[in-house]
Amino acid sequence: MNLQLLFSGFSTGIIYSLIAMGMVLIFRSVGIMNFAQGEFLMFGGYFCYMFNRLLDLPIGLSLILASICMGFVGVVFMRTSYWPLRHAESKAIIVSAMGASIALKEGARLIWGAVPVTVDRASEGVVNIGTAVIMKQNIAIIVIAFMVMVLIYLLLEKTFIGNIMQATAQDQYMASLTGIPVIVSIGMTFAISAMITGIGGGLLAPLFFLNNTMGTTAGAKAFAAIVIGGFGSVPGAIVGGIIVGLVEAFGGAYISSTYQLVLIYVVLFIVLMLRPQGLFGEKIQEKA
């Protein structure tokens, strides 16, 4: 039983990591939490459904096409709900993202209907490891998520575009003085963030099914992952996601299945009480 819990906790956790990573990228770039990230997950899933089920394309191609579409969604989202408010308080941006979140949820319902749908799996069947049974789709998720994480790392650390994005994240004003087009750089960040979360949505769809509110709970758990991992830290987001997945699996089995979600937050409080900046976060400096 423990082995089973370990595997399923880990594979669900990886998905939270993927969403959390998308949020952290945006947070590092513009310093705000994106309250509509869960809706990116849902939209990615629905795009995948559209290509896979409505246009009958194979699942691999659908995932790629869906993530490209998500790139555009990310840019449009940035241009409409972040860019006009870039000089305003962060609270104003949060509120506009909340409005956008409502609009995205309802938009998805109007486009694709209220009946929950599903997409094909990347691979069918199950694998037996010892006493544990794991769906091949879960393994596919772990592999693809790992690939995405490596790609993001390479993009940010090893390429020119990555340097531009990092420079903008560190100091927008300085970046603009050195001739970096800030809007392009931020747009890229939003696009990449939406793309990785969108892929997560497509991969999740056959396991958790798609409806227009699927992003809400997943988004809440990704928040917890970020806080546990420490704001602004990409490795923190990944580790935090896995911790959340494991707490969910083991806590549900051994402590209380009713209060599974509550348990995650209890762990969050314990981590924060012991380490107020999260596991990987830098200590918050108080400005004098």
Added chain:
Amino acid sequence: MMKGTRKGNLITGRYMITLTCITIAGCFLPLVLSSYMLRVMNIALISYMCVLSVYVLLGMCGQNSFAQAGFWGVGAYITANCLLKLNLGPIVSMIIAIAGTALFAFVLGFAFFRLKQYYFTFATIGLMTIFNGLFMNWKEVTGGALGISGIPPFAIFSFEFSNETSKFFLIIFCAFVVTFLMKILFNSSLGRQFMAIRDNELAAGCMGINPLLTKSKAFAIGGALCGLGGALYAYLSGYLSFQVFTYNQSTMYLIMIMLGGTINPIGALIGTMIISLLQEFVRPLQNYMQLIYGVGIMLLMIVQPEGILGGIKALYGKYNERKTLRRSEA
């Protein structure tokens, strides 16, 4: 020193006149409104009290909390339990709800305000989730998912506030009192401590303010406001269930105060009214209603990032500037 105090009184005087005018105008609403719109107004005024709690926390003290709907629920459930299980009178129940919620928030504040900035905000999201989980599953106290029904209306001695209009007068009276108290708080030393912390926590600490204690006090005042709102909601609806006290409701409060403006309670009132009415206003769109509502929130925020009151203030400032310019030209 003398001059400062007099100016303070003057502002309070003008504020009182505005407040009284709004309240008196509000008292005529039952004459023109249908019973349906009156209920919408009642709910809006109750939300207004919760939004005021966000005003105290965010507008005065600079702390963003997403747990206010949870405290609202705590107040409502305390009221229902006092009335139905302990058989206390309506007034006593209401006072226990206010005091109980405030005390509860005060104690929680000590734990939560050890966290700073984003970490605090996200811890309150967690708190909200825990609240909702308890409301849904704690059968002995909250009636579980089915909730508590059959809560009697508010009564003073033998007079029952049973119909919509009398409930409206009760709620608008409470709203009036609370708004007045807000102004007193704003001018008190506690209020100034809050604002010192909002503007610069480190500097406030250097001046001898204990940030943890002061922020917990703000949390407690917020809790008391939500407790009052919760008690009034219990009397108004007669039925409580977990469906109402959700994270979504908490985000609604933030949206309301941000749209209205965080500078004073009138902003909170404007924001609450606009969001509450917007929700009813878009009803004829039926299927598209929430879409338009979401887009509406976005648009309002983009056009008025400082809230509507902030926008009006800026306009007023510009007008004054021009006047002085013209005068100096002449």
Added chain:
Amino acid sequence: MTRKLKAVTLLLIAMLLAFPVFAGGNSESSSDGPEPIKIGLTAVLTGDRSLEGQYSRRVIEIVEEEINGSGGVLGRPIEIVIEDSLGTDIGAVNAYRKLASDDDIVAIITPDSSNDGMAQSPSALEFRILTTAQGSSPTLRDMCNNDNPYLFQIRTCDETLCKALIDYAYEEFGPDAKYAVIHDTETSSNDQARLFTEALQAHGVEPLVTVPFTTGTKDFSSHIAIIQQSGADVIIAAAFQTEAAILIQQIRSMGIDSPILGSNGFADPVTIGLAGELCDNVYSGVQWVPETTNPKGAALAAEYQERFNEACGKSAAQVYDNINIICEAIRIAGTTDREAVRDAMSTISDYHGAITTYDCRTNGGCGLGGLLVRVTKGQAEVLGEIISEKDI
């Protein structure tokens, strides 16, 4: 921002503030011929539970056409006015009061949730208007029977269905079968799990474990592990469609083939559409499946399928029956007076609807039965009709 945009926004706000004064005014009556009879429907059109609203909105089209095509009621056409209840108590009550404030509305139908029905109950008493509740909870039934003469539960109470399913299972799997219960903690599933357990206890069987989970849970590995450890060979489950489909999928992928006794959501067309053949060996006591043996129901399901190219859901059938039974009450009353219609409602004792037969002589649990269903090869198969007696 440009000044124009600002002006537009200010105008919008001004309109908003002026709105409450004009709201609630009656719609313009420009139709020729007799005035339509208006019936209100509150349903979740937007938000988390909007699937229900989609069914309701679509079935209205069919009902209106059907009734108005055959001459209407009392020689007048009917018109269903639908308001969004948003899936919360406040939304449900606001929608209700908006409808009730319109004097032409004769009766109102609550959303498909016991919570919403209970939230609207005080308003029903205040406005003294016939209200038919779609919730199926026994608590709502008791409220209808004891507290509120205007509230009728036009639905089979969960107690009847849960008991029928457990009785069947006890026969089928023998007295030695070991049971485990897994359920959502949301209102109706919570109730159903309790009723399943009580029905089992009546046979002297105690479930080995009861595993509750919170709505929105997606990963059931820990819950299934607990059930596996307990050694149960029949799983009793209560949840809504999406959770039900995820649960079935995960139970089956763990290699557990034991029969599942499910609540309404487990034999629903949506669930079967999502989980496909994995749903085999699922038994359920349901209000409604599109494969129903009821002739009226089968006609409705066929019509719905043809028109919208989508299986007819439970909410659609429920709304269909609710509207028809209200029309029947109006016919008996011979007038659209609210009080008279309410009184007429409590004389209906044997109305055959699309789902089941209704007896409204007492307010609670008017629906008398449902269907016993087993899923084989991704198809719901009706094993028999459930019908109960009502003791007056």
